[in-house]
Amino acid sequence: MSSAESEAAFLARYDPADYARPAVAVDLVLLGLSGARPAILLLQRDRHPHAGRHALPGGFVGIDEALEDAAARVLREKAGGARAHLEQLYTFGAVERDPRMRIITVAYLALLTEAAFAEALARAPALRLGTVVTSAGEESAGEEPVTVRATDGAALPLAFDHAEIVALALRRLRGKLDYSEVGFALLPELFTLRQLQDVHEAILGTRLNKPAFRRRMLDRGWLDPTGRFETGTSYRPAELYRFRPAPSQSPS
């Protein structure tokens, strides 16, 4: 309406506090590689609900804090400030997902290089590493439950709906690994094509054809050869490449 009232006067009169509001949190799937397996970093809960179970690191969103900033803050506070590629995953809003109160959580995928993963574990001793095992064999079409295991092979039961979040994280990553640039977030600045292929194989859980993989990656135009080579091998050293980011990016 083209009322004569000024916008400032309208804003001053507006009363936002009329309904009970859900709490809003962010939860991070801190994902890296442990050997040839995808792995995540978890915190063991010591209180009800779900005491003893393992949960994704998370935190509430401040009233003056953007979602991405909240995710970055949780990364700083709970992962020892490790650098990571952050990407929004999905928002979980079932009413009873937390029995204490209504909490809507915006899940983020945080991809860590091997160095960042190790650094986070070293700087935040409460974190526990869990390898993510996709319950293959089950062909229940669309639903792929995941199991998280400690390094000794023991199952790490997850709290709340966090198993669902982890499953979605891995599914999303697998889906966009080939056509997008996310794979490079798991690699150091300089890497060989074999390392790149190892990352893809670990995430996808499959073996890939070497010549075809090289051709595809090189044809994508993402790779800058450096002319330098790895050292310390007892065999022919591979060339080191650098990732050349595309001009810009938006969520898709």
Added chain:
Amino acid sequence: MSSAESEAAFLARYDPADYARPAVAVDLVLLGLSGARPAILLLQRDRHPHAGRHALPGGFVGIDEALEDAAARVLREKAGGARAHLEQLYTFGAVERDPRMRIITVAYLALLTEAAFAEALARAPALRLGTVVTSAGEESAGEEPVTVRATDGAALPLAFDHAEIVALALRRLRGKLDYSEVGFALLPELFTLRQLQDVHEAILGTRLNKPAFRRRMLDRGWLDPTGRFETGTSYRPAELYRFRPAPSQSPS
């Protein structure tokens, strides 16, 4: 983390009721086809802020209401109960996206058949139809701004960050149209292969190769031929197909 206190303990003790909470809303991109163009349904704002501009239909999430239920309720209340395929898009949480107060909004994509689209327009007279024009020509790599136009060609400026939401909706739909089953949400129960191709071409904004399109769709195993044919044509009638949904589905 300088404190000796465990993170889990901190989380458990933290009471967000002591802090101001952002409001949580859902916004719907009601998307259908108008002729050979993607189109959306909007509400013109009559108040500050952004008075006169057009906004996505939305509403606040109730304290005992799941996110999906809130989206379904908004669909009922503001789109005359039209049936639609609902799918979560992305969550927008910039601090200043609404000048009145902090509102985090979970955007949903609602896909309407041509009949549902017309029915919504008829039952909810406040809705206005806008065709979505992707600002092609701009090859700004990743960022594809959209323009929304009324049927008379006049520009419909969008409120808040809703242009960004619409742009993401179209980008997401385009991205998954070919490999997923979403395209069928825009078609009636019985349809011809030509209609299916028209939907894909309208969303993608490109022409597709007919034999290749038919082969691909039939090879996907999504289509059940009915043995029936369209009527009322002055040329050879096409066979009518039915969509055969896959066993289950999850967000990806």
Added chain:
DNA sequence: CCAATAGTGTCTCTTAGACATTATTAG
């Protein structure tokens, strides 16, 4: 017959997988 569209056959081009071969390093 013609006009218009449905539906198909075939050719080519691109891309991926499979497999073999050459290249380079340490020892």
Added chain:
DNA sequence: CTAATAATGTCTAAGAGACACTATTGG
């Protein structure tokens, strides 16, 4: 020299675009 892996060449198979051809309807 051998062992191990990097990097590449080549063949084949699958899928998409291009294009022409046949099929079926109304008039």
